[in-house]
């Protein structure tokens with residue numbers, strides 16, 4: 001029996017030594033230590049031995065078992081360390097094309113717009129989404145109880161447990177909050193654009209969102225006239241949408257400009273013929289604008305007798321839907337890759 005055990009040990013050790021991968025090692029383990037493995041079978045003969053042989057052979061059997069188990073464990077560690085054998089590579093096999101991401105249509109539009117404005121001397125600025133009542137309304141000639149505040153469904157922040165008064169801070173309802181911030185910092189002449197998100201408590205549908213992008217801007221200096229405003233807006237729209245695009249201005253009231261206007265451009269879907277997108281008018285509204293109100297200039301420390309300027313707020317999300325002829329604003333915030341892959 002002892003001889004049989006030693007033969008099993010020697011066989012196992014030489015096989016373990018020669019093993020070249022983990023699968024082979026696993027097979028060796030089964031061959032010797034498995035339920036019907038060679039060593040297991042031999043051990044089943046132990047009870048048949050005589051009383052004085054049993055303890056002696058028992059010790060040898062245990063040792064053989066331990067030696068085999070140790071050797072398998074060690075070989076396993078060794079095999080883990082060895083590098084896999086290099087496989088032959090078929091360099092002619094066609095590869096798998098990696099999916100490469102790209103800019104969102106919103107970013108594409110934003111970057112292109114910023115480039116167009118930079119070409120004509122505007123600098124780009126960034127501002128906070130959370131704003132004080134002061135910059136969002138007060139500076140802009142919209143004092144407390146001004147009826148125009150009602151047109152901007154404001155989302156105020158909960159100021160309980162803070163030392164801020166209720167109604168003091170809100171998500172900015174328009175990019176115009178930056179007018180005060182910029183003019184207070186830079187003395188005229190100044191030409192700036194400030195793209196960013198605006199937030200309103202709106203019922204979401206195909207043409208309204210509770211958060212949307214605007215591209216606001218202003219130009220202030222000596223002798224800036226309304227025709228400069230018309231010229232600049234028309235230039236930008238034609239650069240972005242093509243020279244054949246028409247732009248028209250219509251009187252409109254905003255408390256922070258005097259006079260104020262809204263600009264419309266030829267509908268990109270029907271090219272001005274009239275369709276459901278433009279409610280059969282052939283025109284779509286794209287921005288509000290006007291000559292900055294003297295009260296606003298005063299509030300930021302400018303002298304309205306010496307300088308004048310214009311400002312506008314363009315619906316940037318609207319620019320994207322118009323460029324790509326999307327009939328639903330919600331597509332811009334839908335993360336569905338099948339939509340995004342089309343741009």
Ligand code: DAH
Pocket residue numbers: 173174175176216217254256257260287288289290291310311312313314
């Ligand atoms: N803030 C206005 C809005 O969100 C848009 C606007 C109108 C901005 C006239 C201006 C402006 O700067 O001069 O509806």
